[in-house]
Amino acid sequence: MATKTRLLGPGSFTITGKDNGKDFSADLTKAQINPSNSSDDPTNYLDGSQETNTSTTWTFEGTISDDFSESGLAAWCFDNANKTLPFEFIPNKTGGIKWTGNVTITPVAMGGDVKTKNTNDFSFPVTDLAHAPNTPATPTTPGA
Template sequence: MAEKTRILGPGSLTIGANQSVKDFSADCTNIKVTPDTSSEDPDTFLDGHEEAGAQTTTWTVEGTVKEDYSTDGLQAWCLLHAGEILPFTVIPNNTAKLKITGKLTVAPLGFGGDVKARNDIDFSFSATDIATASTATGE
């Protein structure tokens, strides 16, 4: 039986493609790729049988980052790229082989919090085309 990897991190979150990739990894303290599945009510027919309603799943890439007030920080980057649909990759743990990919819509992040503190900012980007793959070459 293969050994299981149950610890999140060290890993990575990158958004973008080619030379325009932004790496969230060094600022991220929490990361989730979260499904939200809903089902329509079933249809009931005169003869008494039921047919299941449609099921839909929407996704978000969400988490928490430490604020960075520099002009090339994540908050400034997200404001600049707000509304863009970009590819993303999440690698939950570098020693495991799992990689989660898809596309997300960048949303702006807020600014500020407690004075003289390292503040956290939560983010949530809607996502599509979620897939898993292996980080191992040739798999």
């Protein structure tokens, strides 16, 4: 029986854009790929058959801890709003799977209660979602 990996983390979520990539991993307290399924009303045909169109759209959703620095995620999301960029999500580095695709960056909220470490939720639309085995890089031995 295969070993199951049930714990989220340690893992990573990285926007892998060539000129504007960003690693979200150290700021995420929640991370998930979320499906939204919808079905049209069925179309009935004279012969008694029925056709229903079902579709699924995806989002990458999470919660980030605020970072009010110039290099924080809120500033990066503001600067990259509406850009569609590639991503890689590894739920658990020992779990053996990674998810890839494209996300459309949307601005995230910032701030909240005074004298509190605030968090804010975000949701990025996902396209071209796929999964593949995650094979961690093997460390190289100096002089080998």
